[in-house]
Amino acid sequence: MRITVLTGAGISAESGLATFRGDDGLWENHRVEDVATPQAFIRDPVLVHRFYNQRRANLARVDPNAAHHALAQLARMHDLTLVTQNVDNLHERGGSPDVIHMHGELNRALCAACDHRWDAPALMHRADPCPACGQTATRPDIVWFGEMPYHMERIWAALEQSDLFAAIGTSGNVYPAAGFAQHAARMGTRCFELNLADSANARDFDQRITGPASQTVPEWIASL
Numbered sequence: 001m002r003i004t005v006l007t008g009a010g011i012s013a014e015s016g017l018a019t020f021r022g023d024d025g026l027w028e029n030h031r032v033e034d035v036a037t038p039q040a041f042i043r044d045p046v047l048v049h050r051f052y053n054q055r056r057a058n059l060a061r062v063d064p065n066a067a068h069h070a071l072a073q074l075a076r077m078h079d080l081t082l083v084t085q086n087v088d089n090l091h092e093r094g095g096s097p098d099v100i101h102m103h104g105e106l107n108r109a110l111c112a113a114c115d116h117r118w119d120a121p122a123l124m125h126r127a128d129p130c131p132a133c134g135q136t137a138t139r140p141d142i143v144w145f146g147e148m149p150y151h152m153e154r155i156w157a158a159l160e161q162s163d164l165f166a167a168i169g170t171s172g173n174v175y176p177a178a179g180f181a182q183h184a185a186r187m188g189t190r191c192f193e194l195n196l197a198d199s200a201n202a203r204d205f206d207q208r209i210t211g212p213a214s215q216t217v218p219e220w221i222a223s224l
């Protein structure tokens, strides 16, 4: 069976990583405008790098949970396209072989001058010279608000060819990801939502499975 899964911050919540719009909201500590936009990076690259250096340090201290491991198992059972909005590496560390990071990756660096990408050091600074062009325009390889998400051609194609689509731990607030269920449903794909509560686009799904991902994801996969 061909399955496309989209994950959001909720799948990493039980690993200890803050979500964006929950009570422990990551953005509450920093106004979005202060850290996750190209303008913020031009205005205050030191603050932006400090924010992502802290998130990279947090990530190094947490582990994947049962939901991440269950999706690695799903990839061994079916033709799975795993798309994540998350910039953490918990899917990879949970054993998933092929992860599409549509919002980039915390552990990758990008040269704003020549577009070269490389594995990020634990602490990144704007003055770090690009290994390819030598210029000092290093930024996190994160898709900021107002920038184009990565790998969209591959994602739209997967949604159009899938038998099942599931959105796990995402609030359905940010497009284009929030439109994936509608796009899949137009192709006759059965859509599942696995979340603690109804998302903003809950009406787009055929079935909603409520509960913590570490419980609902293994149970859902066992039911397939």
Ligand code: APR
Pocket: 007, 008, 009, 010, 011, 013, 014, 019, 020, 021, 022, 085, 086, 103, 168, 169, 170, 171, 172, 173, 174, 194, 195, 196, 197, 198, 199, 211, 212, 213, 214
């Ligand atoms: N199990 C399942 N779902 C959970 C859990 C859990 N343990 N904990 C929280 N959730 C759900 C919440 O109910 C919510 O619907 O996860 C969702 C988290 O929503 P957001 O914090 O908005 O995260 P996300 O949907 O991934 O945000 C999308 O917005 O800020 C931008 O680029 C950023 O990729 C991010 C995008």
